[in-house]
Amino acid sequence: MFQGIELAEMLPYVAVGLLAQIVDGALGMAFGVISSTLLVSVIGVPPATASAGVHLVECFTTGVSGISHAIHRNINWRLFMRLLVPGVIGGVTGAYLLTSLDASVTRPFVMAYLASIGLYLLWRGWRHPPKRHHEPRIVEPLGLIGGFLDSAGGGGWGPVVTSNLLIQGATPRTTIGTVNSVEFFLTVTISATFLFSIGSNGFGPEFWHPVLGLLIGGVAAAPFGAMMAKRIPTRWLLIMVGTVLSATSLFSIYKALT
Secondary structure (H helix, E strand, O other): OOOOOOHHHHHHHHHHHHHHHHHHHHHOOOHHHHHHHHHHHHHOOOHHHHHHHHHHHHHHHHHHHHHHHHHOOOOOHHHHHHHHHHHHHHHHHHHHHHOOOOOOOOHHHHHHHHHHHHHHHHHHHHHOOOOOOOOOOOOHHHHHHHHHHHHHHOOOHHHHHHHHHHHOOOOHHHHHHHHHHHHHHHHHHHHHHHHHHHOOOOOOHHHHHHHHHHHHHHHHHHHHHHHHHHHOOHHHHHHHHHHHHHHHHHHHHHHHHO
16 A cells, blocks of 8 residues: 655655644645645545545544643533534545535535634724633534535635634634644544545555655644643633634635636
């Protein structure tokens, strides 16, 4: 399975995995979006195979990241339980559909919505930094939709769930830590569903070079994101989340329409 793998060809992906996971661990989003965009748009890996590869990597990166967030007390356990089951259900459903359907039709609309959320968070961070936080009311539907979009689009759990919880007034630090921690269980379930649905056909060196590179870089960077989420002030977390969400969503719209 690993015949033809060369370390030199993995190095660019190690750098991408390192950067993507630092951003993801600190802001609760971006690893799946950045990695999937790279695999599909640059490498030319089929969407189902790319999503399977990214989620395979995230089984390890989210596990390390989740442990790190727990150590730094960045997890709201009540919110964790409310997100877990709907997220897994949505993820399994999306994984099954992606193996037989093309999600490119709906992806631009989803990305346009996320870009608008990102711009709103940017405005809120600059002009109206929150002084009080409270428990979000709409949680389970977000978990279901976020899990579905994450598997069907190769990334979307963090952007959908984190951003919408922040809009409802949730505390950024514990929201980011909780969403990252739930993502471990989501990615394990999605990866198992993909492997069951499509097997290992087509997983040659052109697949394993980016996957192993992303895995090495992502695991190495995973502990640092939780440290950053704990130390960055709330206002700047909102601004950074808004910036990353807007930039990645607008780029995805551009790629989908060109």
